[in-house]
Amino acid sequence: MKKLSLNKILDNRNLLISSIGVSSIGDTVFNITIMWFIYQETQSAISTSIIGVLWHLTSIFISPFAGTFVDRHTPNRVLLWSYFTSGLICILFVLGYIILEYRDFVIYCSVFLLNSINPFIMPAKNRTLGKIVQKEKIPQVNGLIVSVNQISDIIGNSISGLLIGLLGFAGSILFDSITFFIASLLISHLNIKRLHKDQNITGFVETNQYKGNYKKDLIDGIKFILRHRTMGKLVLLVLLINISSLVGPLYIILVNEQFKGGPTEYGIFPPVIQQQEPII
Numbered sequence: 001m002k003k004l005s006l007n008k009i010l011d012n013r014n015l016l017i018s019s020i021g022v023s024s025i026g027d028t029v030f031n032i033t034i035m036w037f038i039y040q041e042t043q044s045a046i047s048t049s050i051i052g053v054l055w056h057l058t059s060i061f062i063s064p065f066a067g068t069f070v071d072r073h074t075p076n077r078v079l080l081w082s083y084f085t086s087g088l089i090c091i092l093f094v095l096g097y098i099i100l101e102y103r104d105f106v107i108y109c110s111v112f113l114l115n116s117i118n119p120f121i122m123p124a125k126n127r128t129l130g131k132i133v134q135k136e137k138i139p140q141v142n143g144l145i146v147s148v149n150q151i152s153d154i155i156g157n158s159i160s161g162l163l164i165g166l167l168g169f170a171g172s173i174l175f176d177s178i179t180f181f182i183a184s185l186l187i188s189h190l191n192i193k194r195l196h197k198d199q200n201i202t203g204f205v206e207t208n209q210y211k212g213n214y215k216k217d218l219i220d221g222i223k224f225i226l227r228h229r230t231m232g233k234l235v236l237l238v239l240l241i242n243i244s245s246l247v248g249p250l251y252i253i254l255v256n257e258q259f260k261g262g263p264t265e266y267g268i269f270p271p272v273i274q275q276q277e278p279i280i
Helices: 012-042 045-071 075-099 103-132 135-188 214-227 229-258 263-267
Strands: none
Touching (some): 012 045, 012 075, 012 103, 045 075, 045 103, 075 103, 075 135
């Protein structure tokens, strides 16, 4: 039996996939904790739904700029600082929750800030992947990432209720901050070397060589979608899925009022049904 060397374990691909898996667990726990706490505190469907609206609005307005921003900076650094900043926001969130009187306001602001960071993670991850994996292996690694994400969601859903019961609201949010810091630590160990242009899916040897105009890039992106009907249909499909996911926060009311369930029952609710985050 072959022994796994440290270099093999710390392979760039393994580090990237591990960071995605760890952060996905924390994200799931955070989502369930926030939704459950808001409803328990307010007993209001409207207050609970506001969280879902914030998730979508931040993605709608920030996502178009996130991709162009990542194009102009080293993607693994954007990914590292996105995770690290998210961890800091979680810690500040807990401190504000403990110190300040207006807890609902603190929660809404924290959700808005965290979801302002999230749109940068997906394009940064994709471009980082293009710098550490050859083109022909991209589909295989992407499939592995999807599987890791699904497994992480299942784990996050399974342990969220237990964490809320054992650690409480603040403890569960701190757990999320730890996952973000671990993810940023994993990304910091990426060893990205210069690749030949044919090996790099982005077509650039160094991502930060690209210094195009923000406005022009946004307009070009819109024109590209309008010119390609298939791409336009995919965008429309994602939009419809995002609209339908707005009902996600209301499932907590179903679990609590109709089934008399707690956070554990809400956590094991099918991830596809109770998913709140928009698809980007």
